[in-house]
Amino acid sequence: KQEVTQIPAALSVPEGENLVLNCSFTDSAIYNLQWFRQDPGKGLTSLLLIQSSQREQTSGRLNASLDKSSGRSTLYIAASQPGDSATYLCAVRSSGGYQKVTFGTGTKLQVIP
Amino acid sequence: SAVISQKPSRDICQRGTSLTIQCQVDSQVTMMFWYRQQPGQSLTLIATANQGSEATYESGFVIDKFPISRPNLTFSTLTVSNMSPEDSSIYLCSGRLGTGTDTQYFGPGTRLTVL
Numbered sequence: 001k002q003e004v005t006q007i008p009a010a011l012s013v014p015e016g017e018n019l020v021l022n023c024s025f026t027d028s029a030i031y032n033l034q035w036f037r038q039d040p041g042k043g044l045t046s047l048l049l050i051q052s053s054q055r056e057q058t059s060g061r062l063n064a065s066l067d068k069s070s071g072r073s074t075l076y077i078a079a080s081q082p083g084d085s086a087t088y089l090c091a092v093r094s095s096g097g098y099q100k101v102t103f104g105t106g107t108k109l110q111v112i113p
Numbered sequence: 114s115a116v117i118s119q120k121p122s123r124d125i126c127q128r129g130t131s132l133t134i135q136c137q138v139d140s141q142v143t144m145m146f147w148y149r150q151q152p153g154q155s156l157t158l159i160a161t162a163n164q165g166s167e168a169t170y171e172s173g174f175v176i177d178k179f180p181i182s183r184p185n186l187t188f189s190t191l192t193v194s195n196m197s198p199e200d201s202s203i204y205l206c207s208g209r210l211g212t213g214t215d216t217q218y219f220g221p222g223t224r225l226t227v228l
Contacts, residue, residue: 089155
């Protein structure tokens with residue numbers, strides 16, 4: 001059974017700082033890993049999708065890396081802004097069966113102006 | 114890409130009643146899913162909605178409590194039956210365009226409060 005953990009659970013940083021969010025998973029037999037953002041009371045917005053064969057993906061100030069063998073992914077946010085304040089979720093799609101997606105526990109980020 | 118809408122966006126219901134949530138996708142998705150997000154928690158998969166057949170439920174979820182329909186490739190409903198306050202959650206519909214390398218898309222969620 002896949003288990004996905006995110007550390008830290010909450011993070012508060014001053015505006016302008018670079019930061020790293022961590023995601024670890026127990027079963028390395030994955031198809032891909034996706035990072036989402038969730039604003040309070042809202043649905044999920046997809047940020048980055050990394051295929052199992054890839055090492056990293058970049059979009060603007062966001063960079064996500066994947067080390068499948070060690071069961072880890074990181075989301076790097078450069079020059080953080082107050083608008084980045086949200087909960088960040090990583091989701092791992094297993095490679096077997098119907099490719100179930102398992103979500104992490106989330107990191108709640110607050111960027112202080 | 115796919116855009117997913119849900120109705121209602123939120124509701125407040127009385128204990129013992131049932132609520133049906135609708136999910137509409139603007140593209141033909143091969144797979145649709147229903148998730149629950151309890152307060153302060155991450156997302157938990159309830160079931161995979163199968164077109165024209167019974168949904169596939171995850172451990173801890175049963176058809177009598179969460180009946181699901183999926184009559185075609187773009188529409189699904191989730192009913193929360195005989196509700197109790199413990200069912201207060203956000204319910205999210207999700208779709209995948211195909212297997213393999215594609216992104217999984219999510220609806221905005223339905224915020225349910227049971228009194």
